[in-house]
Amino acid sequence: MADAAAKERRILVAVDEGEESMHALSWCLDNLASDKSMANDTLVLLYVKPPRSVYTAIDGTGYIFSSDVLSAMDKYSNEVAECVMEKAVTRVCKDHPDVKVETRVEHGDPRDVICQMTQKLGADVLVLGSHGYGPIKRALLGSVSNHCAQNVKCPVLIVKMPKSPAGHN
């Protein structure tokens, strides 16, 4: 079994705009994969855009945003996703320029989407920060890491920031 590290692994890393998920990514690169084995691995970076319902009112609540506001929200959400992905890919390529990287941007409840994508993509391990999703979304959506640890079938690596529990970027 000592040579199992040579087989290809799909490492799914859930990233978001917080520094904690970037720390989780770095820790994973430094510890989960040596330079040798990383060449056989595929790193899948997953960013989950929050569900529209977090920002927008649902039919029946009496609040309806104009299409301009909805459009601006979508634009903002896409820009954040692009920014996060660029930062994450840069972080990976800096340390492991030979690693295969895939990026996925999905939307929905991060808890459900991460679990679904872990299974769909056949991930061998799921890596995420302990908060998973920043303080605002955590308050709205609950603990992502707890939910994923309980529901995905593959190993889960939960990485916290070494000192401050809050992201500081």
Next chain:
Amino acid sequence: MADAAAKERRILVAVDEGEESMHALSWCLDNLASDKSMANDTLVLLYVKPPRSVYTAIDGTGYIFSSDVLSAMDKYSNEVAECVMEKAVTRVCKDHPDVKVETRVEHGDPRDVICQMTQKLGADVLVLGSHGYGPIKRALLGSVSNHCAQNVKCPVLIVKMPKSPAGHN
């Protein structure tokens, strides 16, 4: 940061009599450490004996076990600990004969003891099965992995059995 894997790490693996924790140990050996980096690592195997209060009556409940029964319970508990440790060490040495292995047997509530030992031993990562402690103790003591994921400061790797949720050994 790519050479960070060369620094010594202390990998704490919580083991018990269930096959799930042995699977977590194997997964950790295959994925967390390549042959190269493993030579610089110390693997600490931690077995936590259940608290005496799980088996014995507390003062005031009206039940008092004889010293013979208590002695037999302690003997059994020690034998289980030795058996688990021998199995775990054998598993490690088979795949990574050069790795430094330390064993620790503690007693108490596994949730608290694992968190305390993770900090006390300066572990760089904690590895445990998702059940952490077999079905009987889990029923008595609650989810170890959830508790540890929330309370330890270092990264936590939770490894489930690939198919059956129950250990099959």
